[in-house]
Amino acid sequence: MSTEVRVPTLGESVTEATVATWFKKPGDTVAVDEMLCELETDKVTVEVPSPVSGVLGEIVAAEGDTVGVDALLATVAEEGNAGPEETKPRHTGAAERTEEGRDDAPVSGVDDAGGAAVDVMVPTLGESVTEATVSTWFKKVGDTVAQDEMLCELETDKVSVEVPAPASGTLTEIVAEEGATVEASGKLAVISSGSGATAAPKTETAPAANSGSDAKTGGDVEDAPSAKKLMAEKGVDASAVTGTGRDGRIMKEDVQKALAAGTTAAAAAPAAKSAPRAPSTAEDAAREERVKMTKLRQTIAKRLKESQNTAAMLTTYNEVDMTEVMALRKEYKELFEKKHGARLGFMSFFTKACCHALKEVPEVNAEIDGTDVVYKNFVHMGIAAGTPQGLVVPVIRDVDQMSFAEIELAIAEKGKRARDGKLSMAEMQGGTFTISNGGVYGSLMSSPILNPPQSGILGMHKIQDRPMVVNGEIKIRPMMYLALSYDHRIVDGKGAVTFLVRVKEALEDPRRLLMDL
Template identity: 70%
Template sequence: MPPAPAAARLMAESGTSVEAGSGKRGQVLKEDVLSAIKSGAAAPAPAAPAAPRAPVATDDAAREERVRMTKLRQTIARRLKDAQNTAAMLTTFNEVDMTNVMALRSTYKDIFEKKHGQKLGFMGFFVKAVIQALKDIPAVNAEIDGTDLVYKNYYHIGVAVGTDKGLVVPVVRDADQMSIAGVEKAIGALGRKARDGQLKIEEMMGGTFTISNGGVYGSLMSTPILNAPQSGILGMHKIQERPMVVAGKIEIRPMMYLALSYDHRVVDGKEAVTFLVRVKEAIEDPQRLVLDL
């Protein structure tokens, strides 16, 4: 019989396959998948055959270097392609004026670091802004399970982290119950574990929405790929000063492009645009985050 929904989701996220479980009539349960992952006994999920490579001239082939893909890179490649093949993926864009949140950060960053032992970045503000937007537009925090839509009334926010071995997405669980300081601490701790290769598989599972910050590498605009089975991912980008018209006058403002990629099977265009506007409004008026408005 088919695996339990939680087990099926975990196998899809981890790229593993468990044939027989401990449930009734051999049904695979979530505990079976976790046990198999920890013991290293889970078989890799079958990968779709790659298209054959075009012939290469002999002289060119002699100057190439062939390196075996790591297991992590193979899993990343498979999951991204699966997401692209499954979801009706679309991206909508907006831009956000970072003036106020940058001023707030500049004013309190030293006090914040002294009190919490953690630098104050922008990710904490964006996580809280995203959660407010998810509460307003619950479809972005939903996923498809067969013929059902599953609306999640919890907020486990994945934060993409680049490492030497590839991109991983640790999850800040129940981020809605944390302060901005709590979110920053959680992200800092998970980021260090990711870069040290110490992340546990459980710490990358169960996310309901993902944030990816390509701006730290200089990206001005991009279309992020969904982190399946989630229905939305927010792409942050480089902050760049641009001339903007403010109250009829041209002013230089620090602007950031935002991109929301979403699964159009779950999220309508109006909902996606509204979600991104909610994020923009919260970041441009960060006091709203403190007052939960």
């Protein structure tokens, strides 16, 4: 029986890909989830795993071919029809399926002491994430570990990933030390589950940790076809390009980066000579601390700067009297929590008010794609959350269809997982509008930065008692400044002001939300 290998979903708006590399050839034995080939799109590189164990049959799409989503790539003859498993050696880096049916089982062997050596591999990091940094080891060489006990924590440019022990035993070798950059499916450590387990000398870990950067020079690596074509067209020498693909292979994006760097090399040279900045005195140097930016912080910096460089960002302000919302919340918060098991906060009111306003001003919920404006007939609300690692924006999907209780429960759950570093990339993608609450930190007024490709973000601020004129009389009211940053390329000033006024009206008279006014 043959199983078809097809092109997986490539991501939003991506309809085709190029077959960059086949890691297997017809007749090779493959394990379930072992990587068969690599596809390259204009946005990401996608690895295609084997759906079953068996023998690779016909390769339908050769290297360099362009294929659409769900197109047939190859066939795999399952093990029952593929002959004995021993016909070919099994790929040592593959993830196997155990008898219990668990995916991503470790690769096992026999160590020098006669025990079973189990490799600890980098887990799946998510779509478009190809590498991570080892941030913390919770165990050291020689420690005894239990199965599923946390060994280390990896940090990507989007999320933190904890790596559990695949088996019980003794940690005999750490291949990737703290601070090392590892590729997806790379090797992190070795656990010996035998009784004679001994720790490997620590000096052996250093070259292994750098194996990813040395892989290109140590073997014959085939560069991506699109990269080779671009290098030939632009006259770029492969030795001048740093490859970021598997085993150091050069991807199309690497060539583009090298070309961009080449055009600015002369201008950047003086800056490079002066970096890093030297302290003014030796005494200052002794009191300074230099810490490398985390990947998450680097990504935050990059995306925020890209937002400023791309969008025609403008901010409009208003203020809202929170009297009615606070009174409604005070009256019903105990009943609300008793019935729904969630604390009634302000975020559900603001979320509802924004959904109400987005229906009237849909361009704030839209995005630019080339020369098109894409209007969203739904609201996937991003709720910005501060964490010890930096700002993240989990997305609550179809929030316009949710009740107050569902919104509060979703915000609480996403916020907790964000602080614990447990959010997946999928939970931070696809947002159409964002709310950022700087008021929890005491901010009185600020201009939030757009979260591209979104066209609007609402900034909430501190609630502060101020004297206000109400019906000709001066009264003390709990007031909050609101700020809407928007992309002026598709949102006009009239639309932005109207949006903010509708939010203000809904919050100052929450009954308007019930009446859809």
